[in-house]
Amino acid sequence: MMAALDLKRLVPGHVLGFEAYVPSKPDAELCRLYQVPHLHRLNNNENPLGPPFPAREVLSGLNPQIVSSYPSGDSWALRGKLAELWQVERDQIVIGNGANEVIGFVIKAFCGAGDNIVTADRTFAVAEWIARFSGVTPRLIPLLDYRFDVTGMVTAIDLRTKVLFICNPNNPTGTHLTTDELEDLLQRVDGRAIVVLDEAYAEYMEVSDFPDSRVLLERHPNLVVFRTFSKAWALAGLRIGYLVGGRDLVDAVRRTAIAYSINVIAQEAAMAALQDNGVHLRATREMVHSSRSLVSIAMQNLNVPTISHNGNFMMLKLPMGDTGAHRQLMRRGYMVRAMSDFRFPGWVRLSLSTPSVMGGFIGALSEILPRLSRVSEPS
Amino acid sequence: MSDVLMTVPAEEAFASVAAQAVQGAGEAFGMPGPIGLALALASEEIIAFAARCGNKRHPVSLVCRDGRYRMVVELSIAAADFEPRFFNLPRQVSIDNEDDVKELGLLLTARAVDSFSLSVEGGELRMVLDKLRPYTTLPSGPLAASGTGAWSLQPVTTDHLARLCRIISCISGTPSFLLQPGRVIDMVEIGELAGCVAERSDGSIAGGILWAAGGDRVIEVHGPYLEPGANAAAEPLVEACLMALARSTTVGVICRNAGMDFPEHLFEPLGIHQNERVFYRELQEDMGALIWVDPGIEPFLAETYHRLGYARQMTRFVDNGQRIPSHSVIAVETLGDQGGAVLRPCLPGADVTNNVTSHRDHLAKAGLRWMVFEVDLGVGWQLSFVPGLLGSGFEPAYIIPNGGRGDLLMLRWLAPNGQ
Incomplete structure (x- = not known):
């Protein structure tokens, strides 16, 4: 035995x-x-x-034969389409099997044993979970009036802090950091850590002071933005999300990314969803x-x-x-x-x-x- | 916390060696002499007992643990070649010479310590003996507000605890250990207890709440305990406790000693424990489950699950005629300071009814006033104990949702009035 x-x-x-x-x-x-x-x-x-009408059309017209081949291992075409929308280079984008996967890519790329991340105590939990089971300490800063506490987060940074996670707008409170507040945070972080802006619900934002992350990306090489096709785009069942950031930062993230993790149907549907005319x-x-x-x-x-x-x-x-x-x-x-x-x-x-x-x-x-x-x- | 580990052969000649080591460990831990001595004698008794009824080739492992407010001795014996039934608490075994051991029983050992638990796990018989360090108990008195003004919630520190225990001592019906500030401070310092207080700016506290911090799936909460006029702190204190336990291995909190300030509306009433109402608050969403039932408890469970809104698919446990051991084994945890015992099924057997009755009689004869028998509804064979329990005067009292592999059904027996 x-x-x-x-x-x-x-x-x-x-x-x-x-x-x-x-x-x-x-x-x-x-x-x-x-x-x-x-x-x-x-x-x-x-x-x-x-899903948006173009995505429905693609899904209903899929040829079953396509699933017998591997998908594009790095979602080449989808990254190209997103690069056009974000006005960045293709290599500044990494696609993940849902935004949860790209959270994991970032923590693996930047954090080792003994490092820490800083986030809020009452926010989307996945960054905290991945940190915990990766041996990385999550430093949880209490929300102030149900909003991310910029000063509290900056104060929590030390030499072992690698990533700040900000959910904007915050899930579950729906509160958001304004352009000025986020700019202030990035200035105070001053490149000492990666700042992740999780914008899973950005498509729902209609307030004028919501940050334009495309503009912020140009100014802050330590910023990385997460988006998902699971919420407003209604492709949750296909599990697809992505990150966009500075070329050097994304180059580091790509080393920990899993190739071929996005299936062919998800790639096709996401491409089609982006054709929506509003x-x-x-x-x-x-x-x-x-x-x-x-x-x-x-x-x-x-x-x-x-x-x-x-x-x-x-x-x-x-x-x-x-x-x-x-x-x-x-x-x-x-x-x-x-x-x-x-x-x-x-x-x-x-x-x-x-x-x-x-x-x-x-x-x-x-x-x-x-x-x-x-x-x-x-x- | 310090541990002292040792292994001795299961032979009577070595029982006194182990006893001396246990006593020495007690001295090294700084425990008062009687504590080490009581545990030493109990350990000696158990090893001698094992020597008489087991395979002498199997060693006994001992761990002496400095629990600061208590000393713990854990004894483990390999179950292979052993008759686990000999460790049924009421049994007075006789292997070689009945006259030598007829007065012996683990029951006597159990009565010499503050808590004794016996279980069979992973091929090991495991006994845990526990003896509490004595502490000064606060006298009760009138409760008055110690300050005024706004308060804020703070994690409990040792500085807060003496003041919190003073409040608790003025409230009737609180668990006796909370009237001993020294013990409570020691429990917090070793991480067995955590808490939160409502502290005023002048350093006085309006009240507080404490909870077990061992990482169990279901943990016990004590409080909130409040000064007069501080009722507004009750709900925030409970919520602070729930927030502290969120995203942990704990799935729920239970309160068996709800005081007058307890915010019942935040909890769900489960039933009656000994004489006290039991309240529960789940921390995670319940997505339904399959459970095993016995016809004798089915109406109780159906009513309970309907009342609490739990989705449970009940499957009757039936005896399919498979071979089962002749003798069942029941684990017992005696709680000396509470005058009761918690019983848990260890192994099924053909004698469950007699075994249950025998345990009930022996423990009642030992002066225990109540017993609770835990049946895990997620483990089919444990249901085989239910008919015997119902026939022995145990009654279903409440369930603890997700308290074990499945829900735990607590069957209660209370001594008749006057006993």
Whole structure:
């Protein structure tokens, strides 16, 4: 008989101590368990309108034969198209299997054991997770009034700080750093660390003081910008995102990037999505506007505080545990994100979907508010 | 924390060698003499016991641990060639000469220490003995506000703890260990307890909350405990605790001693533990699960899951006629200072009903007033204990969602009034 596997010796401590993220079960399984005929996923900030028309056309016309060959190993054509849009060189762009993968590329490229990254305590968690299971220390700076604290982040930098991660607009609060604030941060960092600007929700921004990252990239060689096709572009199921930055910085990142990780369908669909003439993004923004307005009024009537700024989501502060509310809403066919794990206990994040779905959600929430407020006791 | 490790043959002649080492370790840890002595005698008893009922070729491993507020001795014995059933707590074994050992039992050992747990894991029988260092207990008194003005939340420091314990001492129904500031400070310093206080600008504190910091899946929270007029701090203190535990291995927090300032609306009521209500707050989304059930507990579980909104697919555990060992094994953790015990199934066997009854009778005879039997609903064979438990007067009390491989069902037995 073979000897038992000594995982305590084989697995590094920072991996052993890490709690794996467990994604939700497939819809069909959840519908069966929660005994609901349909589940509205309002937890991942997806776009219910679906992909832009050009991408739909490409997807519906795909020849199955194309999947028998490897895709372009570095998404050559897509990088070329993005380079045109960003007015940069092709080699200033790296495509990833979702923006999560490019977060990993950057941490691997710049951080070693004993290094640290600086980010906020209540923001998109993936940079913190990747840092932790890579043996890199995440320094988590508390949000100030639900916004990134520029001074706190700059003050946290030391000689072992390699990367600052800023989610702009911030997920889950929707707050953003303005052009002036970001310029101030970059000046104060003064090239001592890489600054990552995660702009997953940039397509939803309609405020005039939102930074133009193309302009910032020209001035700051330590800046790298992340974008995704999963949110406004509605290609979440294909997993595709990218980063753009200065040539030298991107050259370092490319050394840790996995070639061939983007499948051929994702590359084709993303290329096509970029052909959209603005109709898709306009419709998406209009839907988000209508739904935000509908939910905001309803929450006011229900006396439920909200944090609602930018992006296709908003936060609701419930008068009970968020995880309990999550279960009760699941029982009614609505899946929101319970935010305890984002360090927002008592809050849920709601993805803004179509007004009709929002109407159903408001009804379901209305049902559970009095129900949970009167916390039923065991009989 | 310091550890002293040693290995001795499972022979009676070596039992006293181990005992001397345990006592010496206690002295080296700076423990009061009676602590080392009690653990030394208990360890000697266990090794002698192992020598009489086991294979002498197997060594006994001992680890003496300086837990600052307690001394811990862990004894491990390879289970191979061993009859695990001999380690069922009530059993009074007789291997060679019944007269020599008829008064012996691990139960006696368990009663000599503050906590004793026995389990079978990974081919090892493991016993953990625990003896607490004595501390001064604060007298209770009237509770008055020590300051006024705004407060801010701060991670608890040793400077805060004496003041927080003073507040706690004035509140009835709190766990007894929280009335011992020295012990609480020691527990925080070794990382077994963490907390947060609402501190005023003048350094006084309006209240605080403490929680176990061991990284368990479900951890116990104590508080919030507040001065009069500081009720507004209750919810922020609970939220500070939940934020501190976010993105960790902890999936939920449980409170078994909710005081008058406890914000019940932030928690879900699970049931009754000994006599106290149990509240739970989950930290991660629950996505549904499959669990094993026995018909005797199915109505209780159906009602509980419906009330809490958990999606659980119940599958009845059935005896398919496969061969099972003749003798089951039950792990016992006696909690001397609380007058009770927690029992957990270790191995299934044909004698589960008798074994459960035997444990109940022996522990009740030893003066324990309550027992809780934990059944992991994610482990099918553990359900084989349920009929015996229900027949022995245990009743389903509450579940701890995701507390084990699946949900933990807590079946409770309380001594009849007057006992």
